[in-house]
Amino acid sequence: HVIDHMFNAFFLAELCLRMSLMKSRFFYTPEHGVDKFNMFDFFMVASTSADLYLFSAAADSRGFDLNVLRPFRFLRLLRTIRILYSVKVLEKLRILVMTIAASFMALFWSILLLGIVMLLGSLFICQSLSEVYADETLSLETRFWIFKNYGTANRAMYTFFELTFSGGWPNYARKLVEEVSSAYAWFFIVYIVAVVFAMFRIITALFLKDTLAVAANDAESAIQTKMRQAKKFANELLSFFRAADKSKDGVLTLEEFENTLQDPRVKTWLSLMDVEILDPAEFFALLADEQGRVDAEHFIRTIVRCKGPSRAQDTMAITYMVNRILYQVEALEQQVGSILAFQKRGMRQ
Secondary structure, three states: OHHHHHHHHHHHHHHHHHHHHHHHHHOEEOOOEEOHHHHHHHHHHHHHHHHHHHHHHHHHHHOOOHHHHHHHHHHHHHHHHHHHHOOHHHHHHHHHHHHHHHOHHHHHHHHHHHHHHHHHHHHHHHHHOOOHHHOOOOOHHHHHHHHHHHOOHHHHHHHHHHHHHOOOOHHHHHHHHHHHOOOHHHHHHHHHHHHHHHHHHHHHHHHHHHHHHHHHHOHHHHHHHHHHHHHHHHHHHHHHHHHHOOOOOOEEEHHHHHHHHOOHHHHHHHHHOOEOOOOHHHHHHHHOOOOOEEEHHHHHHHHHHHOEOHHHHHHHHHHHHHHHHHHHHHHHHHHHHHHHHHHHHHHHO
16 A cells, blocks of 8 residues: 555656646647547546545445455556657567557457368368277277367367467377378378468468558657667767867868868768768868858758758758858848938938
């Protein structure tokens, strides 16, 4: 009880803090609509608090039996599902849980199909062996073994379940082939090839397809992957900037940039990072300020925008030239406006 109260107090304080900070956005945001996880948190904390404080008090005063509410208390464990969406280490576990949930219908139909196939096979063997028990040419031990494994529909069904899923099918087929009839070998060959080999692999491929689809469509995982890639790319660019900055003054000049690019390994590394530099001087002009220098932050931000094939850099160059032309036109417009205003004042005088 003490642990229940401690955890409930922690969850309640956390819920109140988040609600006080987010206010109405705790339940609904125009961008994402209703926040289902926040609604789930509110429901679970409210129900747990009612269970601990209201229902327990009612049970103490009126003799109410709380055992009927015990199954409901297990719903609190579902709150841990939220951890899967917030902890980076549990990303693979979240994908696994989502895959199992998404593959539930595929699992159901796969088990149903296998069940029908096993039922047909077990009934066929059970009926074909119905006259064997009167065959005195077979030993009593063999007939007892046949009855133990295939004597009834239930026994035969369970035997087929074992030989299908356990991998020990020769233990259930060899005695029939060697002591009853060699024709059973063809039945088991067809069954093992068609069901145990082919059908199982098709079902495995189906689950693998669902797993890849869930992993590809997992927006949270895609966001985390993109963020990790962007952070890794930025760190590598920062390392490049520090290596190129020979003066260690925190800024990069055209001379330092060109000297660094003379190393073929640097160009190869940049091409592997999807950054193609055809003209170092022109490329540096996109990065540098009016004094012909660029700091680390601006260098990384601009390189990220230039990442891609050469046409992306061409677009950046055009954007750079258009911005310069626009700046010059605005300055010229201000000068013309000043001249016109001066002429008007002169004419009035």
